[in-house]
Amino acid sequence: MSPDAPAPAKKSPADIKGIVFNIQRFSIQDGPGIRTTVFLKGCPLHCAWCSNPESQNFRPEVVHRDSLCTKCGLCAGVCPENAITVKDKGVSIDRKACTNCGDCVSVCLPGALKVLGQTMSAGEVFRETKKDADFFWNSGGGVTVSGGEPLAQPDFVAALFRLCVDYGIDTCIETSGFASAEALEKVLPQTSLVLYDVKLGDRECHRKWTGVSNEEILKNLERVIASGVAVTIRVPLIPGINDVEQELEKIARIAADAQIKPVKVELLPYHRFGIGKYQQLDREYLLPELTTQKAPEILRIKELFESFGLACEIVL
Numbered sequence: 001m002s003p004d005a006p007a008p009a010k011k012s013p014a015d016i017k018g019i020v021f022n023i024q025r026f027s028i029q030d031g032p033g034i035r036t037t038v039f040l041k042g043c044p045l046h047c048a049w050c051s052n053p054e055s056q057n058f059r060p061e062v063v064h065r066d067s068l069c070t071k072c073g074l075c076a077g078v079c080p081e082n083a084i085t086v087k088d089k090g091v092s093i094d095r096k097a098c099t100n101c102g103d104c105v106s107v108c109l110p111g112a113l114k115v116l117g118q119t120m121s122a123g124e125v126f127r128e129t130k131k132d133a134d135f136f137w138n139s140g141g142g143v144t145v146s147g148g149e150p151l152a153q154p155d156f157v158a159a160l161f162r163l164c165v166d167y168g169i170d171t172c173i174e175t176s177g178f179a180s181a182e183a184l185e186k187v188l189p190q191t192s193l194v195l196y197d198v199k200l201g202d203r204e205c206h207r208k209w210t211g212v213s214n215e216e217i218l219k220n221l222e223r224v225i226a227s228g229v230a231v232t233i234r235v236p237l238i239p240g241i242n243d244v245e246q247e248l249e250k251i252a253r254i255a256a257d258a259q260i261k262p263v264k265v266e267l268l269p270y271h272r273f274g275i276g277k278y279q280q281l282d283r284e285y286l287l288p289e290l291t292t293q294k295a296p297e298i299l300r301i302k303e304l305f306e307s308f309g310l311a312c313e314i315v316l
């Protein structure tokens with residue numbers, strides 16, 4: 001660039017783009033009060049029990065809801081990659097061949113096919129979320145960014161939160177903690193609460209069940225705590241994987257050793273709500289045998305955490 005050339009215009013935060021797959025209004029489980037939860041697409045972890053498998057891939061994806069499918073075959077006819085097979089129960093998509101062009105979606109009259117994930121600017125998402133600002137202010141709620149992994153799109157989240165904070169809207173992220181220190185540095189200054197997942201205490205078990213070690217995650221937990229932003233530790237309870245005594249004690253020890261007072265832990269009992277989504281994505285759910293914990297078992301786990309001096313709540 002010559003010295004006389006005008007400097008390139010700086011991008012406004014409202015123009016920064018992210019990939020969003022859902023904006024859920026009136027959410028009451030993703031932080032305090034009534035909230036709008038923005039679900040981002042893309043996660044560096046692949047937890048075997050993930051209830052949002054559509055959030056894992058960073059790219060938009062076509063999903064098929066076979067209960068709506070009339071088996072007309074129009075989608076298979078227009079697919080330039082021959083990726084669709086019409087079967088007795090509906091369709092299946094060869095994910096290696098599919099380019100997510102969306103041609104099949106546009107010919108599916110009953111709406112059995114849908115592209116999940118769209119590029120939106122921080123300004124567009126903010127305009128959507130601020131519609132419920134009165135509910136946020138009256139309930140102590142706000143905007144939560146979940147995923148996927150919010151810290152995998154740090155510029156977008158920081159920009160969205162900047163707009164929220166300037167408007168007086170509370171901000172929260174729900175994170176696996178698997179992110180770079182730079183991503184944290186971008187997002188934390190605009191964040192008032194971090195819901196921080198601690199899934200497993202054992203490093204190798206963590207790698208086995210989520211695809212990554214928990215080493216960086218635990219370092220980032222310390223970084224978040226040191227930043228002074230409020231933290232709630234969240235533990236998804238997965239039958240036979242982390243709801244066994246030895247693992248629970250490791251997780252409780254991590255929470256108890258965290259230098260935040262009072263330490264709050266939220267327990268999320270296992271549920272099977274997301275299993276149907278695997279079939280919509282032509283994927284296999286790897287833990288079909290798991291069943292939800294019974295109430296006495298959940299209360300026993302709560303007592304175990306409380307025995308470590310932790311304030312513990314069950315989130316259903």
Ligand code: SF4
Nearest residue numbers: 069070072073075108
């Ligand atoms: S176009 Fe839609 S309704 Fe027809 S076979 Fe394909 S998915 Fe089913």
Ligand code: SF4
Nearest residue numbers: 079098099101102104
């Ligand atoms: S999105 Fe495009 S490539 Fe993928 S199944 Fe549909 S038509 Fe075929």
